[in-house]
Amino acid sequence: MKVSIVIPAKNESAAIGKTIEQIQQLQLAHEIIVVNDGSTDQTQQVAESAGAKVLTHPYSKGNGAAIKTGARTAAGDIIIFMDADGQHDPQDIPHLLKKIEQGYDLVVGARQKGSQASIGRGIANSLYNNLATYMTEHPVEDLTSGFRAVRAEKFREFLYLLPNGFSYPTTSTMAFFRAGYSVTYVPIHAAKRIGKSHIQPLKDGVRFFLIIFKIATLFSPLKMFLPIAVFLFMMATGWYGYTLWDAGRFTNMSALLYTGSIMIFLMGLISEQVTTLMYKDRN
Template sequence: MKYSVVLPAKNEAGAIKETIHKIRQLDFIYEIIVVNDGSTDDTQKIAEQAGAIVISHPYSKGNGAAIKTGARNALGDVIIFMDADGQHDPDDISRLIAKIEEGYDLVVGARQKGSQASVGRGVANSLYNNLATYMSDHKVEDLTSGFRAVRAEKFKEFIYLLPNGFSYPTTSTMAFFRAGYSVAYIPIHAAKRIGKSHIHPIKDSVRFFLIIFKIATLYSPLKMFLPFAVALFILATAWYGYTLYEYSRFTNMSALLYTGSIMIFLMGLISEQITALMYKKDE
């Protein structure tokens, strides 16, 4: 099999050269593609001098957009995605590929304790993992890791689902689970990045809630909506029992709670059908 490495890069002049040199030392890599996402520094020039194939966006479109550009242009049977900022160790690529050769379709480098950039992001990632585990009924060790190897043909099935922002790992992982493909994890240690992070606390907080909803809508919306519907139904019944006992009547609050419960359940049911259509493949 041919192995392609895709590096999305935006203003990574400080780390890109060393990253490419380490990858080139792996003699089984067929090609290294750097997707220059509108960098304003010397990322493109340094990557070309280091021996990588460079594809440049005329302006910054986002990490996910860079991933999609790299995947569309990669010629390998297996694509390895990793960060260009020095966080991921190229020596771990062989471990990812070993799992692929065992028959897995997607292998993710799961960051171990101490690899998170901050306590807040560590807590957020833990919540993502637990929610994704609940939704998919599969143990998810690192939902948001950008270091992963994937069979190109199967990854390209879901390119249209991938967002242009930073949540492409979440989307692709849940899509693979939904399609019934095999997913595995290997433990890695992510080093401190070289250069300035492109993550912002406020945007990160908004992204946190968007990813929570994305996990639900990409896999099984009904599994997310049903607990809320049941909780409201129980609350409505309890309130109805109380008002019936105390005042011998059915109140507007009980009616509102029952209606809310039914509406949430129906929303989940409709979303479930829409999700199923998203994954329906043309014959």
């Protein structure tokens, strides 16, 4: 099987050359594609000098958009996605490919303890993983890792679902679970990145909450909405029991809680049907 390496890069001239050189030393890749996402430094020149095929966006479209550009262009049967900033060790690529050879469709490099860039991001990733585990009923070791190997044909089925921003790993992982494809993990250690991070704490704090809801809606919305509906229904029943005993009447608060419970359940039911249509076989 041909292997394509796709590396999204934005202003990564300090690290991209070394990353490409280390990949070439493995002699595993049919091609190395660097998607230059509107860089304002020498990323394109450094990558081309190192021997990579460079695709350039005229302006920055986002990490997910770069991934989609690379996936559409890649000629390999297997695509390896990895970062250009030196966090991902190319020596782990054979371990990912070994799992693909065993029959898996998506292999994710799961970052071990000590790999997180900050305590805050470590806590956020832990919450992502726990929620995804609950939704899929399968252990999810690292939902947001950008170091992964996929079968190209199956990955392209979900390109229309992928966002242009940083949450493409979350979306693709949940899409593979939803489609019933085989997903597994390989332990890796993520090193400290070379250069300046593109993460913005305030902006990405908002993104954190959006991803939480996106995880739910991508896989099974009803599984997220139903517990909330049941909780409101129990509150309504408890309040009704109290007011019936205390004042002998049915109050507006009980009616509001019952109505809210029914509305949330129906929203979940409708969202479940919409999600099913999203994953309908487009072929």
